[in-house]
Amino acid sequence: MAMTSLALLVAIRSPCAPLRLGLIALLVIAAALSLGTGAAGVSLPQVLGQCLTGAEISTRDRVVLLDIRLPRLVMGLMVGAALAVAGAVMQGLFRNPLADPGIIGVGAGAGLGAVAMIVLSGFLPAAIAAFFGTWLVPVAAFGGAWTATLLLYRVASRSGQVSIATLLLAGIALAALAGALTGILTYLADDTQLRDLTFWGMGSLAGASDMKLLVGGLLIGPALILTPRLARGLNALALGEATAAHMGHDIERLKHRAVIGVAALAGAAVAMAGGIGFVGIVVPHLLRIAGGPDHKTLLVDAALLGAALLVLADLIARLVVAPAELPIGIVTAILGAPVFLWILIRRQGLGGV
Amino acid sequence: MLEISDLHVARGRSDVLQGLSLTAQPGAVTVILGPNGSGKSTLVQAASGALPYRGRIALQGHEIAKTPAWRLAALRAVLEQSNSVAFPFTVAEVVGMGLHAGIEADHPEIVSAALAEVGLSDLAHRPIQSLSGGQQARAHLARVRAQVWQPVSHAGPRWLLVDEPVASLDIAHQLEVMAILRRFADAGGGVVAVMHDLNLSAQLADEMVLMREGRIEAHGPPEAVMRGPILSRTYGCELQVGAAASDGLWVLPQFARPA
Numbered sequence: 001m002a003m004t005s006l007a008l009l010v011a012i013r014s015p016c017a018p019l020r021l022g023l024i025a026l027l028v029i030a031a032a033l034s035l036g037t038g039a040a041g042v043s044l045p046q047v048l049g050q051c052l053t054g055a056e057i058s059t060r061d062r063v064v065l066l067d068i069r070l071p072r073l074v075m076g077l078m079v080g081a082a083l084a085v086a087g088a089v090m091q092g093l094f095r096n097p098l099a100d101p102g103i104i105g106v107g108a109g110a111g112l113g114a115v116a117m118i119v120l121s122g123f124l125p126a127a128i129a130a131f132f133g134t135w136l137v138p139v140a141a142f143g144g145a146w147t148a149t150l151l152l153y154r155v156a157s158r159s160g161q162v163s164i165a166t167l168l169l170a171g172i173a174l175a176a177l178a179g180a181l182t183g184i185l186t187y188l189a190d191d192t193q194l195r196d197l198t199f200w201g202m203g204s205l206a207g208a209s210d211m212k213l214l215v216g217g218l219l220i221g222p223a224l225i226l227t228p229r230l231a232r233g234l235n236a237l238a239l240g241e242a243t244a245a246h247m248g249h250d251i252e253r254l255k256h257r258a259v260i261g262v263a264a265l266a267g268a269a270v271a272m273a274g275g276i277g278f279v280g281i282v283v284p285h286l287l288r289i290a291g292g293p294d295h296k297t298l299l300v301d302a303a304l305l306g307a308a309l310l311v312l313a314d315l316i317a318r319l320v321v322a323p324a325e326l327p328i329g330i331v332t333a334i335l336g337a338p339v340f341l342w343i344l345i346r347r348q349g350l351g352g353v
Numbered sequence: 354m355l356e357i358s359d360l361h362v363a364r365g366r367s368d369v370l371q372g373l374s375l376t377a378q379p380g381a382v383t384v385i386l387g388p389n390g391s392g393k394s395t396l397v398q399a400a401s402g403a404l405p406y407r408g409r410i411a412l413q414g415h416e417i418a419k420t421p422a423w424r425l426a427a428l429r430a431v432l433e434q435s436n437s438v439a440f441p442f443t444v445a446e447v448v449g450m451g452l453h454a455g456i457e458a459d460h461p462e463i464v465s466a467a468l469a470e471v472g473l474s475d476l477a478h479r480p481i482q483s484l485s486g487g488q489q490a491r492a493h494l495a496r497v498r499a500q501v502w503q504p505v506s507h508a509g510p511r512w513l514l515v516d517e518p519v520a521s522l523d524i525a526h527q528l529e530v531m532a533i534l535r536r537f538a539d540a541g542g543g544v545v546a547v548m549h550d551l552n553l554s555a556q557l558a559d560e561m562v563l564m565r566e567g568r569i570e571a572h573g574p575p576e577a578v579m580r581g582p583i584l585s586r587t588y589g590c591e592l593q594v595g596a597a598a599s600d601g602l603w604v605l606p607q608f609a610r611p612a
Contacts (some may be wrong), residue, residue, distance in 0.1 A: 095439035236450055238439040242403050245498065246433075247454035248426025293440035 019291045023304040029075075034073045035333050037315060040064045041325040052243050071208035076314045077307040078213070079205065079273045082220045084306020086234035086265035088282020088298055089227055090149075090289075092234030093258040094156070097343070100281035101266035104171030106148045107277070108178035110263075112185075113144025119185045119193055133210070138296040142267035148174055148204060149259045149266075203276040203329025212272055219268035224303055227261045230254060231295035238293070276329045278336020279306055285343055354378055354399065355512065355543060360408035362392075369395045370567045371409075379510030382534055384554045386547075386578075387564035388588050389510065393547045394434060394516050400545065401431040401514050413509050414577035423529070426454045429512035430500035434520070434547075441480035444473060444492045451496035456506060463502045467495040472526075472531060481548045491519045494530060504542025512543040526577040531557045551592075551604040557577055563587055575602060586587065 016043055036044030042064045050057050083101070090106070101107050117140040151174060156167035233254040236244035245251050245277055269276070283306045310328070313335065317326040330332045355377040362370040369392045377383040385393045388424045399406045402417045402425055410417040412428060420428075430451065438447060448464045453489075463538060466569045468474050471491040481492055494515075501511040513534065517575055519527040531553065538544045538559070548554045554561065561578040563571040570587045578584075584592040591607035 065374055097440065232453065235442070235446075236454075238442060239447070239450065240433075241437065242398075243431075243433060243436065244405065245422055246401060246426065246431040247450060248423040286438065292446075293442055294446060 005175070007250075017291065017297070020297070020301060020304070023301055023308065027308040027311075030308040030315070031073055031077070034076065034311045034315055035065065035069050038064065038069055038318065040068075042069075046344040063234070071210065071213060072205050072314070073311060074213055075208040075216070075272060076205050076311040078216055078220050079269045079276065080279060080307075081224060082265040082269040083276060083279040083310070084302040085224060085227055085299055086262045086269070088267075088284040088295070088302040089230065089234065089258050090262050091284055092230075092237060092295055093153070093255065093262070095238060096167070096260040097285055098281065099167065100278070101149075101262060102277040102280060103144065104152060104167060105174030105178065106145050106152070106171075106262065106266050106287070107270055107275060108175040108182075109148025110141040110145035110267045112178040112182050113140035113142070113274060115182050115185050115197060117143075118142055118196060119189045119222055134262050138219060138268050138271035141271035142219060142263055143171025144178070145267035145270065146260065146263035148178070149262050153259065155176035155254065156223070202327030203274040203332070204325075204327050205273055205310075205317075206325070208272075211251040216268045219264045221265040223261050225269075226257075227265075228296070228299045230258055230261065231299055234258070234295040235293075274327075274329060276332050278311070278332050278340060279310055281343070282336045283309060283338045285339070296321050306344075354411075354413065355383075355401065356409070356411045357396075358409045360396075360399065360406055360410060362395050362404055362406045363547045364395065368567065370399070370406075373567065373569060374489075375562060375569065375572070377543060377545055379505075379512070380538055380541050381559035382538045382544040382546060382557055383560045383562060384546050384548050385562045385564060386551065386554055387570075388550075391564040392567040393564055395567075396489035397440040397514050397516050397545060397547055401425075401429065403431075404608040409527065412512060426500065426573075427456045427511075428501075428508070429514055429543075430455070432494060432497045432513070432518055436489065436515040438481050441482055443478050444468065444481050444484065444495075445477040447481050447492060448499050451498070451500040452502070453456070455500040455502065457499075457502050460502075467499040467502065468492075470498060471495045472529065480505050486521045487523065487526060490518075491526065491530070494518060495535065498533065498537075501542065504537050504540040510541055510543050512545070513537055514545050516547045517549060518546060520549065525555060551579070551584070555602045555604070579604065 032044060042061050047057060047061055087100045090101055091097050093099070117136045119134055152167060152170055155170040155295050158196060186194065189197060233249045236247050236249050237254065241251050255333065283302050284298060287301050287305060289302060292295055313331045314328050317328045317331045320326060356561065357373060357375040360370050360373045361368050365611065385396060387393050395404065400405045400412070400417065402420070402422070404416065414430065415424065416426070445468065448467055450460055452461070452463050465474065465477065468477050470475050470493055473488060473491055473495060473528065476488065477480055481489060484492065485517055497513060497515070500546045501513060504511055515534070519530050519532065522530060534544045534557065535544060546557070548557070558575050561573065561575050562569055562572070563583065565587045571583050579594050581592055581594045584594065591609070594605055595603050597603050
């Protein structure tokens with residue numbers, strides 16, 4: 001429950017809005033439900049009761065809770081927080097609430113990097129492959145996400161203004177290109193790799209290994225801690241690049257840091273859990289409605305709500321077809337896509353996109 | 354003092370400004386006038402540090418191109434011609450961004466004072482996007498004012514560089530905004546304003562700079578610049594100038610009804 005205690009720490013440090021407290025409560029409930037639910041039928045209250053009374057906990061219960069459910073929960077928290085914050089930062093950077101790493105091709109870029117590593121790592125000299133090991137995939141995904149975000153920003157911004165039409169179209173082109181290259185790699189892949197790729201593409205929190213959590217955490221943790229420092233700059237950027245510069249912000253530095261932050265968060269999330277869409281767009285949007293657009297609160301709240309919602313989505317993915325499970329990307333798409341459409345409909349009242 | 358000498362600014366392949374020199378003093382309102390495309394906005398944008406340039410622009414002795422953004426922000430605030438806000442920030446939040454850009458960030462009461470100055474106190478907590486165009490323009494003026502709230506800091510005079518500050522306002526609010534700029538200059542600050550309305554400019558300006566095709570056509574107090582032949586030549590149309598009964602000058606365009 002490291003994430004929860006971190007959340008509590010954040011809450012104590014900053015003046016506590018009711019929204020923040022509600023989000024923390026939601027996160028705790030989601031985490032408890034996730035730990036207490038599963039095919040093995042181990043009950044969390046029962047185990048906690050045994051802990052309190054000092055009774056012996058069976059090896060089976062311990063293995064199910066600590067080795068199966070806990071890593072999966074931690075991965076869900078990390079990936080959910082990373083996706084939501086990546087979305088919020090990207091929307092601030094592009095000055096548009098519809099920018100989302102998954103929609104405009106950054107996820108595809110990260111995916112290409114990751115797939116390239118899964119398929120091609122066999123061609124690397126054995127010494128290098130052994131040295132990087134599990135690191136290769138997240139680092140390649142980070143590289144792919146970073147390249148895609150930079151490319152998008154170059155293409156879509158003209159003298160400081162970002163055209164959302166250009167952005168979305170460039171994102172489609174980028175995703176198509178990344179998809180085609182991924183296709184070539186898929187063609188090269190052997191049977192085991194193919195299976196990995198297919199399920200990975202639909203997103204899943206299964207297969208959370210300690211190594212995966214460590215590597216992902218090393219990208220996501222610092223990025224989550226550092227992105228709130230961009231808050232004031234992102235707020236100013238809402239008034240346009242020129243105005244933000246007039247108000248004393250070093251725009252180039254701000255953009256670089258935001259791009260690296262998005263790449264680290266989206267890249268790590270994609271590398272760990274595959275294609276999980278709509279978290280990055282739905283979470284910040286709901287929070288702007290509930291608590292306003294100020295990035296000083298938005299970036300922290302997005303981490304909390306993103307983590308909670310992804311854990312709940314994973315719970316749904318595990319429950320609906322139990323004892324099998326749905327890929328979580330399907331759950332977030334079924335729930336998230338209608339919200340995305342709803343945002344579009346609402347925005348038409350404000351003068352369109 | 355704002356000192357500009359031998360300024361060249363390129364837009365695309367051609368130089369919009371070609372060897373322009375100009376000095377503006379704090380404690381005065383310098384109004385920049387000229388037909389569309391004469392380089393007024395380019396001049397103000399270069400002076401605010403938004404455009405690369407050749408030559409010299411120094412504000413209170415700081416060469417603009419070599420001064421970091423945060424230091425410039427303490428020295429001058431810039432109101433651009435058009436302003437848009439991407440997310441539903443409240444009016445007070447937007448003005449607060451201006452305040453945090455300046456050196457008085459630990460005085461949050463300046464936000465309400467700036468809003469009172471532009472007459473928007475009642476709308477402080479409304480999303481800025483829900484305001485009318487004129488109200489939004491005044492909110493952005495309040496943001497800019499909050500950034501350089503005291504016209505003179507311990508480091509010397511501070512500056513307002515404003516591009517068409519009254520363009521989207523009705524006549525009463527145009528006069529209010531002019532009064533805000535006037536007070537800022539009278540208190541020792543420097544004001545450089547790009548304007549289109551010759552009559553309002555005549556009443557606001559201490560110094561007038563009349564531009565055409567990237568060069569200065571005329572420069573001086575309104576009485577020296579506001580002359581029929583000079584204005585007619587610069588704007589390329591017949592303009593008659595007269596003395597107002599109250600005080601100051603007026604301009605009347607001579608409309609030739611098509612035969």
